[in-house]
Amino acid sequence: MSLHPDIAALLEMIQLGTETGARVPFPQLTPAQARADFEASSPLLDLDPPALAFERKLTLPTRDGAQIAARLYAGQMPNCAAPLPVLLYMHGGGFVVGSLDSHQPLCRGLASDSGAAVLSIGYRLAPEHRFPTAFEDCVDALAWIGREGPAAGLDPRRVAVGGDSAGGTLAAALAIAARDDRALPQPLLQVLAYPGLSPEQISQSYADYGSGYLLERDTVDWFFNHYLRDESDRRDWRFAPLAAPDLSGVAPALMLLPEFDPLIAEGRDYAERLRAAGVAVDLKVYPGMIHEFLRMGNVVPDALRARAEIGATLAELFAQQAGDCHR
Secondary structure (H helix, E strand, O other), rough: OOOHHHHHHHHHHHHHHHOOOOOOOOOHHHHHHHHHHHHHHHHHHHOOOOOOOOEEEEEOOOOOEEEEEEHHHHHHOOOOEOOEEEEEEEEOOOOOOOOOOOHHHHOOOOHHHHEEEEEOOOOOOOOOOOOHHHHHHHHHHHHHHHHOOHHHOOEEEEEEEEEEOHHHHHHHHHHHHHHHHHHOOOOEEEEEEOOOHHHHOHHHHHHHHOOOOOOOHHHHHHHHHHHOHHHHHHHHOOOOOHOOOOOEEEEEEEEEEEEEOOHHHHHHHHHHHHHHHOOOEEEEEEEEEEEEEEEOOOOOOOHHHHHHHHHHHHHHHHHHHHHHOOO
8 A cells, every 4th residue: 555645745845844844843942841842742633532521631640749630521420320431542642742632632532432441541651751750650550450540430440542653552450560560450452553562673564664654663762762761661561562561361452553654563473462462452554654644634535534443442341341240
């Protein structure tokens, strides 16, 4: 397949901006500058749905005594008597950029499409907070759902974890952590949108798509140089889930991979590892798409279709589990 024409036009515009100096690549910016650039560009790419009937700002405690910001989205007021299923969502951004704001359209859309609540968390970013802080914040957020969810009208028996890009990495690692700690709510599904999963970026897809397809190899290196404490962190499954020795017993996976993404090879490898471990995987490859396409509702209709597919999968799963709980 070839690039979707609208994606190709977007990439041409980005390239022109780089050549004229109107756009400065992340490796030439400070983290603060990159964050500002990411926030400014996000509304240009995605369609923000109308505000939902219930949206609330929260703060969640972490193990080191800090508080992280979170937002809870739902199409109706959560009710303790009839608690809502919940998707715990981790935003992308290479562990350095991205925020609750940049991913608000996506999280609103997922809540609307699924009928579930979406808890979006503002885990702490690098380089101020290096690995494994982001991962630990996600574990603490999942623990909060188990501990405080019922009082907040959330059902800890019907939980999914998900994220895009670095958020997908965190979701995959969180699924492993939950398998190993049965005191945590046990996810029914892990939703992984173009996640980073490998200790090393040496796949053929990096050679094929590591330049000129939005996510640049040098940008990935810049992200990881800010995030990792040293090279030994690369072999830690909390950073690279493909490094986990055993994937049996983790939650079933819905994986969304764009065709023209340097990360597609490791996504396929992870799907194979999961299946070999007996884990159900629904692998969807989106022709003509690139990294970050899920947040490009202003660019391609495929973004909204993919979001709707996630929502439909969650709605069916949570409805089935609700029936099981009532038997």
